Amino acid sequence: MDAPKVIAVDATAKPWEDRFNEPTQKMMFRKELYCDPDTGMEVRIVRYPAGFTNPLHIHHCAHGMYVLEGTLVTKEGRFGVGSFVWFPEGNVMEHGATAEEDVTVLFITNKPFDIHYVKEDSNA
Numbered sequence: 001m002d003a004p005k006v007i008a009v010d011a012t013a014k015p016w017e018d019r020f021n022e023p024t025q026k027m028m029f030r031k032e033l034y035c036d037p038d039t040g041m042e043v044r045i046v047r048y049p050a051g052f053t054n055p056l057h058i059h060h061c062a063h064g065m066y067v068l069e070g071t072l073v074t075k076e077g078r079f080g081v082g083s084f085v086w087f088p089e090g091n092v093m094e095h096g097a098t099a100e101e102d103v104t105v106l107f108i109t110n111k112p113f114d115i116h117y118v119k120e121d122s123n124a
Contacts, residue, residue: 009033011045023055023117030107040112047104053096056118062089063109070103072096092118 016029029047036042040061045068048054053073064086065072072079074095079085087093089110097103 007034016047021052021054024052026052028052028054039110042107042109042113044107045104046107047102048095048097049102050097051099053094056092056094057115058090058092058118059087059109059116060089060114061109061111063087063107063113065095065105065107068104068106070101071098072103072105073098 011031011033014031014033016031019028019030020026021028026049028049031045032042033045034043046065064084067079067081067083067085069081071081072083072085072095074085075093076085078098085095087095
């Protein structure tokens with residue numbers, strides 16, 4: 001059997017894809033780097049513009065974010081360049097950029113990506 005081939009992607013040559021975020025009515029940006037055909041695991045670069053926060057949501061996949069530029073803001077704290085943050089599957093989370101600057105992260109899932117927004121309980 002032949003060994004699997006190495007996959008190399010020049011992320012700098014890939015254009016940013018505009019992604020409209022319905023809950024915030026704002027744009028975010030990403031570059032798709034790789035999706036494993038067997039597991040559905042995905043790797044992409046995501047950029048949240050200054051002031052953008054992806055509101056409360058859950059995923060049926062775990063995912064990690066490695067901060068390349070800026071500061072990642074989450075419910076659990078703020079994480080600067082070089083930080084790696086792992087979000088377990090099924091946790092309620094929110095994350096985004098600071099008000100002052102964009103944040104760019106390497107985004108990795110362990111299986112196919114999905115997102116389900118959570119409505120905040122106004123009686124809480």
